[in-house]
Amino acid sequence: MTVDELKKLGADTEEGIKRCAGNEAFYMKLVPMALDESKYSDLKKQIGEKDFNAAFETAHALKGVLANLSLTPLCDIICEITELLRAKQDTDYAPLLEKLDKVRGDFTAIL
Numbered sequence: 001m002t003v004d005e006l007k008k009l010g011a012d013t014e015e016g017i018k019r020c021a022g023n024e025a026f027y028m029k030l031v032p033m034a035l036d037e038s039k040y041s042d043l044k045k046q047i048g049e050k051d052f053n054a055a056f057e058t059a060h061a062l063k064g065v066l067a068n069l070s071l072t073p074l075c076d077i078i079c080e081i082t083e084l085l086r087a088k089q090d091t092d093y094a095p096l097l098e099k100l101d102k103v104r105g106d107f108t109a110i111l
Helices: 003-008 013-019 024-034 037-048 052-068 072-086 094-108
Strands: none
Touching (some): 013 024, 037 052
8 A cells, every 4th residue: 555546546745744744654554454354344234223322422433533544435334323322313324335345445446
């Protein structure tokens, strides 16, 4: 994985590195952690169980990580999910979760 590959996927790497005190190596170490499957699996499970409070907490935590690393394509989707969960909307999250999986897959493919 390189900074250029992340940029091609829409990440604002300059901003993300800036938020990591200008330390590119540290930024590149954090990106794979932000893509770890466990939190995304938790979110899907919580939404599936209609545990909107837990799902909101998980989505909100992901939103913070993705925003701080400026992984914009992922952050945009998780922001939309977070706001729906904040409102405790019982809606069909499947299209958003599928989109999230696809975009996350694009990022994990370059790891």
